[in-house]
Amino acid sequence: MPQARVVIPIAYARQKIRHCSACAMAALCLPADLSVEDIARLESLLGNRRRLKRGQHLYRAGDGFDALFAIRNGFFKTDVLNEDGRDQVTGFQMAGELLGLDGISSTRHTCNAMALEDSDVCVIPFSSLEHAAREIEGLQRNLMKLMSREIVRDHGLMMLLGTMRADERLAAFLLNLSQRFMARGWSPAEFHLRMTREEIGSYLGLKLETVSRAFSRFHDEGLISVQQRHIRILDTSGLRGMLGGR
Amino acid sequence: MPQARVVIPIAYARQKIRHCSACAMAALCLPADLSVEDIARLESLLGNRRRLKRGQHLYRAGDGFDALFAIRNGFFKTDVLNEDGRDQVTGFQMAGELLGLDGISSTRHTCNAMALEDSDVCVIPFSSLEHAAREIEGLQRNLMKLMSREIVRDHGLMMLLGTMRADERLAAFLLNLSQRFMARGWSPAEFHLRMTREEIGSYLGLKLETVSRAFSRFHDEGLISVQQRHIRILDTSGLRGMLGGR
Protein backbone atom coordinates (compact mmCIF):
# COMPACT_ATOMS: atom_id res chain seq x y z
CA MET A 1 0.00 0.00 0.00
CA PRO A 2 2.88 2.42 0.61
CA GLN A 3 3.84 1.52 -2.94
CA ALA A 4 0.85 3.37 -4.22
CA ARG A 5 2.29 6.60 -2.92
CA VAL A 6 5.34 6.04 -5.03
CA VAL A 7 3.65 4.78 -8.13
CA ILE A 8 1.07 7.51 -8.50
CA PRO A 9 3.43 10.48 -8.86
CA ILE A 10 5.41 8.56 -11.45
CA ALA A 11 2.28 7.85 -13.39
CA TYR A 12 1.37 11.51 -13.20
CA ALA A 13 4.77 12.56 -14.37
CA ARG A 14 4.56 10.26 -17.32
CA GLN A 15 1.09 11.45 -18.18
CA LYS A 16 2.20 15.01 -18.01
CA ILE A 17 4.55 14.65 -20.92
CA ARG A 18 1.78 14.02 -23.38
CA HIS A 19 -1.49 15.60 -22.61
CA CYS A 20 -3.52 17.00 -25.45
CA SER A 21 -1.37 15.69 -28.27
CA ALA A 22 -2.04 12.13 -27.20
CA CYS A 23 -5.64 12.66 -26.16
CA ALA A 24 -8.36 11.10 -28.25
CA MET A 25 -10.65 13.98 -27.29
CA ALA A 26 -8.38 16.82 -28.39
CA ALA A 27 -10.52 17.66 -31.39
CA LEU A 28 -13.58 18.20 -29.19
CA CYS A 29 -11.72 20.13 -26.52
CA LEU A 30 -9.71 23.30 -26.03
CA PRO A 31 -6.90 22.39 -28.48
CA ALA A 32 -9.24 22.08 -31.46
CA ASP A 33 -7.53 23.43 -34.59
CA LEU A 34 -4.47 24.73 -32.77
CA SER A 35 -1.06 24.35 -34.35
CA VAL A 36 1.37 21.79 -33.00
CA GLU A 37 3.40 24.52 -31.29
CA ASP A 38 0.35 26.11 -29.73
CA ILE A 39 -0.80 22.77 -28.43
CA ALA A 40 2.62 22.32 -26.88
CA ARG A 41 2.22 25.73 -25.18
CA LEU A 42 -1.17 24.71 -23.91
CA GLU A 43 0.18 21.42 -22.59
CA SER A 44 2.93 23.21 -20.74
CA LEU A 45 0.46 25.05 -18.57
CA LEU A 46 -1.76 22.10 -17.72
CA GLY A 47 -1.77 21.01 -14.12
CA ASN A 48 -1.80 17.40 -13.06
CA ARG A 49 -4.47 15.02 -14.01
CA ARG A 50 -7.02 14.21 -11.41
CA ARG A 51 -8.80 10.91 -10.99
CA LEU A 52 -12.20 10.62 -9.39
CA LYS A 53 -14.14 7.62 -8.23
CA ARG A 54 -17.81 7.29 -8.96
CA GLY A 55 -19.73 9.56 -6.60
CA GLN A 56 -16.84 11.91 -5.88
CA HIS A 57 -17.22 15.61 -6.39
CA LEU A 58 -14.84 17.46 -8.66
CA TYR A 59 -15.99 20.69 -7.05
CA ARG A 60 -18.96 21.97 -5.12
CA ALA A 61 -20.94 25.19 -5.16
CA GLY A 62 -19.08 27.66 -3.00
CA ASP A 63 -15.64 26.17 -3.61
CA GLY A 64 -13.04 28.64 -4.76
CA PHE A 65 -12.55 28.74 -8.49
CA ASP A 66 -9.07 28.56 -9.92
CA ALA A 67 -9.14 26.00 -12.67
CA LEU A 68 -11.19 24.57 -15.47
CA PHE A 69 -11.34 20.84 -16.00
CA ALA A 70 -11.29 18.95 -19.27
CA ILE A 71 -12.77 15.49 -19.06
CA ARG A 72 -10.33 12.96 -20.39
CA ASN A 73 -12.61 10.07 -19.74
CA GLY A 74 -15.58 9.40 -17.54
CA PHE A 75 -18.95 10.95 -17.04
CA PHE A 76 -20.19 13.81 -14.85
CA LYS A 77 -23.30 15.61 -13.79
CA THR A 78 -23.54 19.22 -12.69
CA ASP A 79 -26.33 20.50 -10.52
CA VAL A 80 -27.40 23.61 -8.69
CA LEU A 81 -29.09 23.72 -5.33
CA ASN A 82 -31.22 26.60 -4.18
CA GLU A 83 -31.97 27.96 -0.74
CA ASP A 84 -35.06 25.85 -0.17
CA GLY A 85 -33.30 22.59 -0.92
CA ARG A 86 -34.54 21.88 -4.40
CA ASP A 87 -31.92 20.92 -6.89
CA GLN A 88 -31.72 20.88 -10.64
CA VAL A 89 -29.31 18.90 -12.76
CA THR A 90 -27.96 21.38 -15.30
CA GLY A 91 -26.02 18.98 -17.45
CA PHE A 92 -24.30 15.66 -18.06
CA GLN A 93 -20.75 15.94 -19.34
CA MET A 94 -18.60 13.40 -21.08
CA ALA A 95 -15.06 13.05 -22.45
CA GLY A 96 -13.78 16.09 -24.30
CA GLU A 97 -16.12 18.49 -22.53
CA LEU A 98 -15.09 21.28 -20.21
CA LEU A 99 -16.23 21.70 -16.63
CA GLY A 100 -16.08 24.77 -14.42
CA LEU A 101 -17.04 27.60 -16.76
CA ASP A 102 -19.63 28.75 -14.23
CA GLY A 103 -16.82 29.68 -11.85
CA ILE A 104 -15.31 32.36 -14.07
CA SER A 105 -18.06 34.83 -13.26
CA SER A 106 -16.92 35.20 -9.68
CA THR A 107 -14.23 33.66 -7.54
CA ARG A 108 -16.38 30.68 -6.59
CA HIS A 109 -18.14 27.83 -8.26
CA THR A 110 -21.91 28.09 -8.38
CA CYS A 111 -22.74 24.46 -9.01
CA ASN A 112 -21.63 20.98 -8.03
CA ALA A 113 -19.83 18.65 -10.40
CA MET A 114 -19.90 14.97 -9.53
CA ALA A 115 -18.40 11.97 -11.29
CA LEU A 116 -21.05 9.43 -12.29
CA GLU A 117 -18.37 6.85 -13.04
CA ASP A 118 -14.66 6.60 -12.35
CA SER A 119 -13.26 9.53 -14.27
CA ASP A 120 -10.12 11.30 -15.22
CA VAL A 121 -9.79 15.04 -15.85
CA CYS A 122 -7.07 17.46 -16.91
CA VAL A 123 -6.68 20.37 -14.52
CA ILE A 124 -6.27 23.67 -16.35
CA PRO A 125 -5.21 26.47 -13.99
CA PHE A 126 -7.33 29.39 -15.06
CA SER A 127 -4.86 32.20 -14.57
CA SER A 128 -2.32 30.44 -16.79
CA LEU A 129 -5.01 29.76 -19.34
CA GLU A 130 -6.09 33.39 -19.36
CA HIS A 131 -2.52 34.45 -19.83
CA ALA A 132 -1.92 31.98 -22.64
CA ALA A 133 -5.16 32.98 -24.31
CA ARG A 134 -3.83 36.49 -24.67
CA GLU A 135 -0.88 35.20 -26.62
CA ILE A 136 -2.41 32.37 -28.58
CA GLU A 137 -5.14 33.74 -30.77
CA GLY A 138 -6.78 30.41 -31.46
CA LEU A 139 -6.87 29.52 -27.82
CA GLN A 140 -8.77 32.65 -26.85
CA ARG A 141 -11.19 32.00 -29.64
CA ASN A 142 -11.68 28.36 -28.67
CA LEU A 143 -12.34 29.26 -25.09
CA MET A 144 -14.92 31.85 -26.04
CA LYS A 145 -16.50 29.47 -28.49
CA LEU A 146 -16.80 26.83 -25.83
CA MET A 147 -18.47 29.30 -23.49
CA SER A 148 -20.79 30.49 -26.21
CA ARG A 149 -21.63 26.92 -27.12
CA GLU A 150 -22.56 26.35 -23.50
CA ILE A 151 -24.93 29.32 -23.66
CA VAL A 152 -26.53 27.99 -26.82
CA ARG A 153 -26.86 24.56 -25.27
CA ASP A 154 -28.58 26.10 -22.27
CA HIS A 155 -31.04 27.83 -24.57
CA GLY A 156 -31.91 24.46 -26.05
CA LEU A 157 -32.54 23.11 -22.60
CA MET A 158 -34.76 26.06 -21.74
CA MET A 159 -36.76 25.34 -24.84
CA LEU A 160 -37.09 21.75 -23.70
CA LEU A 161 -38.09 22.69 -20.16
CA GLY A 162 -40.39 25.46 -21.23
CA THR A 163 -42.31 23.92 -24.10
CA MET A 164 -42.01 20.15 -24.36
CA ARG A 165 -44.12 17.38 -22.92
CA ALA A 166 -42.64 14.45 -21.03
CA ASP A 167 -41.98 12.06 -23.89
CA GLU A 168 -40.66 14.75 -26.16
CA ARG A 169 -38.19 15.64 -23.44
CA LEU A 170 -37.03 12.09 -23.04
CA ALA A 171 -36.74 11.56 -26.79
CA ALA A 172 -34.67 14.73 -27.12
CA PHE A 173 -32.50 13.57 -24.26
CA LEU A 174 -31.81 10.16 -25.80
CA LEU A 175 -31.10 11.62 -29.22
CA ASN A 176 -28.71 14.11 -27.70
CA LEU A 177 -26.81 11.42 -25.83
CA SER A 178 -26.73 9.24 -28.90
CA GLN A 179 -25.29 11.99 -31.02
CA ARG A 180 -22.63 12.87 -28.48
CA PHE A 181 -21.59 9.24 -28.17
CA MET A 182 -21.35 9.03 -31.91
CA ALA A 183 -19.14 12.16 -32.05
CA ARG A 184 -16.73 10.26 -29.82
CA GLY A 185 -16.65 7.20 -32.00
CA TRP A 186 -18.83 5.13 -29.71
CA SER A 187 -22.04 3.39 -30.59
CA PRO A 188 -24.89 5.84 -31.05
CA ALA A 189 -27.46 3.07 -30.80
CA GLU A 190 -26.48 1.15 -27.73
CA PHE A 191 -25.21 2.58 -24.50
CA HIS A 192 -25.28 2.44 -20.78
CA LEU A 193 -26.86 5.28 -18.85
CA ARG A 194 -24.65 6.44 -16.05
CA MET A 195 -27.34 8.35 -14.23
CA THR A 196 -30.41 7.34 -12.26
CA ARG A 197 -33.98 7.94 -13.36
CA GLU A 198 -34.14 10.61 -10.72
CA GLU A 199 -31.16 12.46 -12.18
CA ILE A 200 -32.63 12.24 -15.66
CA GLY A 201 -35.88 13.54 -14.23
CA SER A 202 -34.19 16.43 -12.51
CA TYR A 203 -32.43 17.34 -15.72
CA LEU A 204 -35.65 17.18 -17.74
CA GLY A 205 -37.92 18.80 -15.16
CA LEU A 206 -39.85 15.58 -14.52
CA LYS A 207 -40.33 13.15 -11.66
CA LEU A 208 -38.56 9.83 -11.76
CA GLU A 209 -41.81 7.92 -12.16
CA THR A 210 -42.64 9.93 -15.24
CA VAL A 211 -39.23 9.17 -16.72
CA SER A 212 -39.69 5.50 -16.01
CA ARG A 213 -43.14 5.45 -17.59
CA ALA A 214 -41.89 7.25 -20.67
CA PHE A 215 -39.10 4.69 -21.04
CA SER A 216 -41.65 1.89 -20.81
CA ARG A 217 -43.87 3.55 -23.37
CA PHE A 218 -40.96 3.93 -25.83
CA HIS A 219 -40.14 0.30 -25.20
CA ASP A 220 -43.73 -0.81 -25.87
CA GLU A 221 -43.80 1.22 -29.07
CA GLY A 222 -40.65 -0.47 -30.31
CA LEU A 223 -38.58 2.71 -30.36
CA ILE A 224 -35.98 1.50 -27.92
CA SER A 225 -35.19 -1.44 -25.74
CA VAL A 226 -34.58 -0.71 -22.08
CA GLN A 227 -33.19 -2.96 -19.43
CA GLN A 228 -32.49 -0.89 -16.40
CA ARG A 229 -29.73 1.41 -17.56
CA HIS A 230 -28.90 -0.41 -20.73
CA ILE A 231 -30.46 1.35 -23.72
CA ARG A 232 -30.63 0.31 -27.32
CA ILE A 233 -32.16 2.68 -29.83
CA LEU A 234 -34.17 0.66 -32.33
CA ASP A 235 -35.86 3.40 -34.31
CA THR A 236 -33.98 6.69 -34.45
CA SER A 237 -36.30 8.37 -36.89
CA GLY A 238 -39.27 7.24 -34.84
CA LEU A 239 -37.70 8.91 -31.84
CA ARG A 240 -37.02 12.00 -33.87
CA GLY A 241 -40.63 12.01 -34.93
CA MET A 242 -41.69 12.33 -31.32
CA LEU A 243 -40.25 15.82 -31.19
CA GLY A 244 -42.94 18.25 -32.11
CA GLY A 245 -45.29 15.29 -32.10
CA ARG A 246 -47.73 17.49 -30.26
CA MET B 1 -38.71 65.28 -43.56
CA PRO B 2 -35.60 65.21 -45.80
CA GLN B 3 -33.95 66.97 -42.88
CA ALA B 4 -34.00 63.76 -40.92
CA ARG B 5 -31.57 62.20 -43.35
CA VAL B 6 -29.10 64.92 -42.63
CA VAL B 7 -29.55 65.07 -38.90
CA ILE B 8 -29.10 61.41 -38.16
CA PRO B 9 -25.51 60.94 -39.41
CA ILE B 10 -24.44 64.05 -37.53
CA ALA B 11 -25.97 62.68 -34.37
CA TYR B 12 -24.08 59.43 -34.92
CA ALA B 13 -20.79 61.24 -35.40
CA ARG B 14 -21.27 63.22 -32.25
CA GLN B 15 -22.18 60.14 -30.26
CA LYS B 16 -19.12 58.34 -31.40
CA ILE B 17 -16.79 60.71 -29.62
CA ARG B 18 -17.82 59.67 -26.15
CA HIS B 19 -19.07 56.20 -25.77
CA CYS B 20 -18.31 54.27 -22.62
CA SER B 21 -16.77 57.10 -20.66
CA ALA B 22 -20.00 59.06 -20.80
CA CYS B 23 -22.31 56.10 -20.45
CA ALA B 24 -24.29 55.67 -17.28
CA MET B 25 -24.16 51.92 -17.74
CA ALA B 26 -20.39 51.59 -18.05
CA ALA B 27 -20.02 50.00 -14.63
CA LEU B 28 -22.41 47.18 -15.58
CA CYS B 29 -20.96 46.66 -19.02
CA LEU B 30 -17.71 45.67 -20.72
CA PRO B 31 -15.62 48.59 -19.39
CA ALA B 32 -16.18 47.70 -15.73
CA ASP B 33 -13.02 48.39 -13.73
CA LEU B 34 -10.89 49.22 -16.75
CA SER B 35 -8.39 52.05 -16.55
CA VAL B 36 -9.11 55.32 -18.34
CA GLU B 37 -6.63 54.45 -21.07
CA ASP B 38 -8.07 51.00 -21.60
CA ILE B 39 -11.55 52.43 -21.82
CA ALA B 40 -10.28 54.81 -24.47
CA ARG B 41 -8.90 51.83 -26.39
CA LEU B 42 -12.18 50.08 -26.10
CA GLU B 43 -14.08 53.15 -27.29
CA SER B 44 -11.82 53.44 -30.30
CA LEU B 45 -12.95 50.11 -31.64
CA LEU B 46 -16.67 50.61 -31.14
CA GLY B 47 -18.78 50.83 -34.25
CA ASN B 48 -21.64 53.23 -34.62
CA ARG B 49 -24.56 53.29 -32.34
CA ARG B 50 -27.70 51.75 -33.66
CA ARG B 51 -31.23 52.86 -32.83
CA LEU B 52 -34.19 50.52 -32.95
CA LYS B 53 -37.88 51.20 -32.80
CA ARG B 54 -40.13 49.05 -30.71
CA GLY B 55 -40.71 45.77 -32.49
CA GLN B 56 -37.57 45.92 -34.62
CA HIS B 57 -35.11 43.06 -34.59
CA LEU B 58 -31.49 43.70 -33.71
CA TYR B 59 -30.64 40.34 -35.26
CA ARG B 60 -32.37 37.11 -36.08
CA ALA B 61 -31.44 33.47 -35.80
CA GLY B 62 -29.40 32.61 -38.87
CA ASP B 63 -28.00 36.10 -39.36
CA GLY B 64 -24.25 36.24 -39.68
CA PHE B 65 -22.48 37.08 -36.47
CA ASP B 66 -19.86 39.77 -36.46
CA ALA B 67 -20.60 42.02 -33.53
CA LEU B 68 -21.81 42.10 -29.98
CA PHE B 69 -24.23 44.77 -28.86
CA ALA B 70 -24.24 46.68 -25.61
CA ILE B 71 -27.60 48.13 -24.69
CA ARG B 72 -27.26 51.82 -23.99
CA ASN B 73 -30.90 52.24 -23.27
CA GLY B 74 -34.07 50.39 -24.06
CA PHE B 75 -35.33 46.91 -23.50
CA PHE B 76 -35.01 43.69 -25.48
CA LYS B 77 -36.16 40.12 -25.55
CA THR B 78 -34.28 37.19 -27.03
CA ASP B 79 -35.99 34.04 -28.15
CA VAL B 80 -35.25 30.78 -29.90
CA LEU B 81 -37.52 29.05 -32.35
CA ASN B 82 -37.33 25.36 -33.04
CA GLU B 83 -38.20 23.32 -36.11
CA ASP B 84 -41.77 22.67 -35.14
CA GLY B 85 -42.61 26.32 -34.61
CA ARG B 86 -42.55 26.55 -30.86
CA ASP B 87 -40.62 29.40 -29.42
CA GLN B 88 -39.11 30.15 -26.07
CA VAL B 89 -38.13 33.53 -24.73
CA THR B 90 -34.63 33.04 -23.31
CA GLY B 91 -34.22 36.43 -21.70
CA PHE B 92 -35.15 40.06 -21.29
CA GLN B 93 -32.23 42.46 -21.50
CA MET B 94 -31.93 46.02 -20.31
CA ALA B 95 -29.43 48.88 -20.35
CA GLY B 96 -25.86 47.84 -19.61
CA GLU B 97 -26.38 44.26 -20.73
CA LEU B 98 -24.71 42.58 -23.67
CA LEU B 99 -26.49 40.95 -26.57
CA GLY B 100 -25.16 38.49 -29.12
CA LEU B 101 -22.98 36.16 -27.05
CA ASP B 102 -24.80 33.20 -28.56
CA GLY B 103 -23.28 34.07 -31.94
CA ILE B 104 -19.68 33.50 -30.90
CA SER B 105 -20.04 29.73 -30.99
CA SER B 106 -20.43 29.67 -34.75
CA THR B 107 -20.58 32.26 -37.48
CA ARG B 108 -24.30 32.81 -37.06
CA HIS B 109 -26.71 33.94 -34.43
CA THR B 110 -28.87 31.23 -32.95
CA CYS B 111 -31.62 33.36 -31.49
CA ASN B 112 -33.65 36.48 -32.27
CA ALA B 113 -33.19 39.74 -30.43
CA MET B 114 -36.06 42.20 -30.62
CA ALA B 115 -36.47 45.67 -29.11
CA LEU B 116 -39.49 45.84 -26.80
CA GLU B 117 -39.26 49.62 -26.70
CA ASP B 118 -37.34 52.20 -28.70
CA SER B 119 -33.75 51.36 -27.94
CA ASP B 120 -30.20 52.34 -28.53
CA VAL B 121 -27.24 49.97 -28.68
CA CYS B 122 -23.47 50.22 -29.11
CA VAL B 123 -22.16 48.01 -31.89
CA ILE B 124 -18.97 46.20 -30.90
CA PRO B 125 -17.30 44.54 -33.87
CA PHE B 126 -16.26 41.18 -32.56
CA SER B 127 -12.97 40.73 -34.38
CA SER B 128 -11.72 44.05 -33.04
CA LEU B 129 -12.92 43.14 -29.59
CA GLU B 130 -11.15 39.80 -29.72
CA HIS B 131 -8.00 41.51 -30.80
CA ALA B 132 -8.22 44.15 -28.08
CA ALA B 133 -8.97 41.49 -25.49
CA ARG B 134 -5.63 39.91 -26.22
CA GLU B 135 -3.90 43.14 -25.36
CA ILE B 136 -6.03 44.45 -22.55
CA GLU B 137 -6.01 41.96 -19.74
CA GLY B 138 -9.04 43.37 -17.95
CA LEU B 139 -11.07 43.38 -21.11
CA GLN B 140 -10.52 39.70 -21.77
CA ARG B 141 -11.44 38.97 -18.21
CA ASN B 142 -14.57 41.10 -18.34
CA LEU B 143 -15.73 39.46 -21.50
CA MET B 144 -15.25 36.01 -20.06
CA LYS B 145 -16.94 37.02 -16.86
CA LEU B 146 -19.92 38.30 -18.76
CA MET B 147 -20.18 35.03 -20.65
CA SER B 148 -19.82 33.03 -17.48
CA ARG B 149 -22.43 35.17 -15.77
CA GLU B 150 -24.76 34.39 -18.64
CA ILE B 151 -24.18 30.68 -18.06
CA VAL B 152 -24.92 31.04 -14.36
CA ARG B 153 -28.03 33.05 -15.13
CA ASP B 154 -29.19 30.31 -17.45
CA HIS B 155 -28.73 27.75 -14.69
CA GLY B 156 -31.00 29.82 -12.49
CA LEU B 157 -33.60 29.84 -15.19
CA MET B 158 -33.34 26.09 -15.60
CA MET B 159 -33.95 25.73 -11.90
CA LEU B 160 -37.00 27.91 -12.26
CA LEU B 161 -38.33 26.02 -15.26
CA GLY B 162 -37.51 22.63 -13.85
CA THR B 163 -38.70 22.90 -10.28
CA MET B 164 -40.96 25.86 -9.57
CA ARG B 165 -44.72 26.20 -9.64
CA ALA B 166 -46.47 29.03 -11.47
CA ASP B 167 -46.58 31.65 -8.74
CA GLU B 168 -43.07 30.95 -7.58
CA ARG B 169 -41.94 31.55 -11.12
CA LEU B 170 -43.75 34.83 -11.37
CA ALA B 171 -42.50 35.99 -7.99
CA ALA B 172 -38.94 35.16 -8.96
CA PHE B 173 -39.43 37.02 -12.21
CA LEU B 174 -40.70 40.17 -10.52
CA LEU B 175 -37.99 40.14 -7.89
CA ASN B 176 -35.35 39.72 -10.57
CA LEU B 177 -36.68 42.65 -12.59
CA SER B 178 -36.95 44.75 -9.46
CA GLN B 179 -33.37 44.07 -8.50
CA ARG B 180 -32.07 44.84 -11.96
CA PHE B 181 -33.97 48.11 -12.07
CA MET B 182 -32.53 49.01 -8.70
CA ALA B 183 -28.99 48.26 -9.89
CA ARG B 184 -29.58 50.90 -12.55
CA GLY B 185 -30.78 53.49 -10.12
CA TRP B 186 -34.42 53.19 -11.07
CA SER B 187 -37.30 52.40 -8.79
CA PRO B 188 -37.27 48.77 -7.66
CA ALA B 189 -40.86 49.00 -6.49
CA GLU B 190 -42.70 50.56 -9.36
CA PHE B 191 -42.16 49.90 -13.01
CA HIS B 192 -43.70 49.36 -16.37
CA LEU B 193 -43.50 45.94 -17.97
CA ARG B 194 -42.36 46.19 -21.55
CA MET B 195 -43.47 42.70 -22.50
CA THR B 196 -46.84 41.05 -22.99
CA ARG B 197 -48.27 38.37 -20.73
CA GLU B 198 -47.58 35.93 -23.48
CA GLU B 199 -43.87 36.85 -23.56
CA ILE B 200 -43.64 36.54 -19.80
CA GLY B 201 -45.35 33.18 -20.08
CA SER B 202 -42.98 31.99 -22.75
CA TYR B 203 -40.03 33.02 -20.61
CA LEU B 204 -41.43 31.26 -17.54
CA GLY B 205 -42.72 28.16 -19.28
CA LEU B 206 -46.38 29.09 -18.66
CA LYS B 207 -49.41 30.07 -20.71
CA LEU B 208 -50.49 33.68 -20.77
CA GLU B 209 -53.70 32.91 -18.88
CA THR B 210 -51.70 31.36 -16.07
CA VAL B 211 -49.49 34.44 -15.87
CA SER B 212 -52.53 36.68 -15.76
CA ARG B 213 -54.16 34.62 -13.02
CA ALA B 214 -50.98 34.66 -10.96
CA PHE B 215 -50.82 38.45 -11.26
CA SER B 216 -54.40 38.70 -10.09
CA ARG B 217 -53.71 36.39 -7.16
CA PHE B 218 -50.71 38.47 -6.08
CA HIS B 219 -52.89 41.54 -6.38
CA ASP B 220 -55.66 40.03 -4.25
CA GLU B 221 -53.12 39.02 -1.62
CA GLY B 222 -51.81 42.56 -1.44
CA LEU B 223 -48.33 41.67 -2.63
CA ILE B 224 -48.41 43.92 -5.67
CA SER B 225 -50.72 46.24 -7.49
CA VAL B 226 -51.23 45.55 -11.18
CA GLN B 227 -52.86 47.69 -13.78
CA GLN B 228 -52.16 46.18 -17.12
CA ARG B 229 -48.42 46.57 -17.46
CA HIS B 230 -47.92 48.94 -14.60
CA ILE B 231 -46.59 47.10 -11.56
CA ARG B 232 -46.07 48.30 -8.04
CA ILE B 233 -44.49 45.95 -5.55
CA LEU B 234 -46.15 46.45 -2.19
CA ASP B 235 -44.63 43.64 -0.17
CA THR B 236 -41.19 42.57 -1.28
CA SER B 237 -40.59 40.16 1.57
CA GLY B 238 -43.99 38.65 0.97
CA LEU B 239 -43.00 38.03 -2.62
CA ARG B 240 -39.72 36.60 -1.49
CA GLY B 241 -41.60 34.31 0.84
CA MET B 242 -43.43 32.80 -2.11
CA LEU B 243 -40.19 31.25 -3.32
CA GLY B 244 -39.93 27.84 -1.85
CA GLY B 245 -43.45 28.42 -0.52
CA ARG B 246 -44.18 24.94 -1.70
Add this chain to the structure above:
DNA sequence: CGATCGAATTGACCCGCATCAAGGAGTGTG
Protein backbone atom coordinates in the same frame (compact mmCIF):
# COMPACT_ATOMS: atom_id res chain seq x y z
C1' DC C 1 -66.73 60.36 -30.12
C1' DG C 2 -67.78 55.72 -31.64
C1' DA C 3 -65.24 51.88 -34.21
C1' DT C 4 -61.68 48.65 -34.25
C1' DC C 5 -58.09 45.74 -32.71
C1' DG C 6 -54.64 43.70 -29.70
C1' DA C 7 -53.92 42.66 -24.90
C1' DA C 8 -55.58 41.22 -20.48
C1' DT C 9 -58.90 39.14 -17.42
C1' DT C 10 -61.94 35.63 -15.86
C1' DG C 11 -64.62 31.34 -15.94
C1' DA C 12 -65.51 26.31 -16.97
C1' DC C 13 -63.61 22.10 -18.06
C1' DC C 14 -60.15 18.61 -18.72
C1' DC C 15 -55.68 16.30 -19.20
C1' DG C 16 -50.81 15.34 -18.16
C1' DC C 17 -47.96 14.78 -14.76
C1' DA C 18 -47.17 14.70 -9.65
C1' DT C 19 -48.11 12.19 -5.69
C1' DC C 20 -48.68 8.22 -2.88
C1' DA C 21 -48.07 3.45 -2.48
C1' DA C 22 -46.68 -1.33 -3.31
C1' DG C 23 -43.75 -4.56 -5.20
C1' DG C 24 -39.65 -6.24 -8.12
C1' DA C 25 -34.89 -6.26 -9.81
C1' DG C 26 -30.10 -5.87 -9.12
C1' DT C 27 -26.01 -5.45 -6.12
C1' DG C 28 -23.20 -5.51 -2.25
C1' DT C 29 -22.42 -7.44 2.56
C1' DG C 30 -21.99 -10.17 6.78
Add this chain to the structure above:
DNA sequence: CACACTCCTTGATGCGGGTCAATTCGATCG
Protein backbone atom coordinates in the same frame (compact mmCIF):
# COMPACT_ATOMS: atom_id res chain seq x y z
C1' DC D 1 -27.34 -17.57 1.17
C1' DA D 2 -30.19 -14.37 3.54
C1' DC D 3 -30.43 -9.55 4.25
C1' DA D 4 -30.34 -4.81 3.31
C1' DC D 5 -30.36 -1.15 0.34
C1' DT D 6 -30.84 1.43 -3.74
C1' DC D 7 -32.98 1.85 -8.01
C1' DC D 8 -36.72 0.91 -11.02
C1' DT D 9 -41.48 -0.25 -12.40
C1' DT D 10 -46.34 -0.02 -12.23
C1' DG D 11 -50.96 1.22 -10.46
C1' DA D 12 -54.52 4.47 -8.40
C1' DT D 13 -55.81 9.07 -7.50
C1' DG D 14 -55.80 14.10 -7.48
C1' DC D 15 -54.35 18.70 -8.65
C1' DG D 16 -52.07 22.48 -11.21
C1' DG D 17 -51.99 24.49 -15.15
C1' DG D 18 -53.43 23.97 -20.13
C1' DT D 19 -57.29 24.73 -23.29
C1' DC D 20 -61.31 26.93 -25.00
C1' DA D 21 -64.36 30.69 -24.79
C1' DA D 22 -66.51 35.05 -23.47
C1' DT D 23 -65.85 39.65 -21.80
C1' DT D 24 -63.41 43.85 -20.61
C1' DC D 25 -59.85 47.18 -21.00
C1' DG D 26 -57.10 50.58 -23.44
C1' DA D 27 -54.95 52.51 -27.24
C1' DT D 28 -55.24 54.10 -31.97
C1' DC D 29 -57.74 56.04 -35.75
C1' DG D 30 -61.17 57.63 -38.83
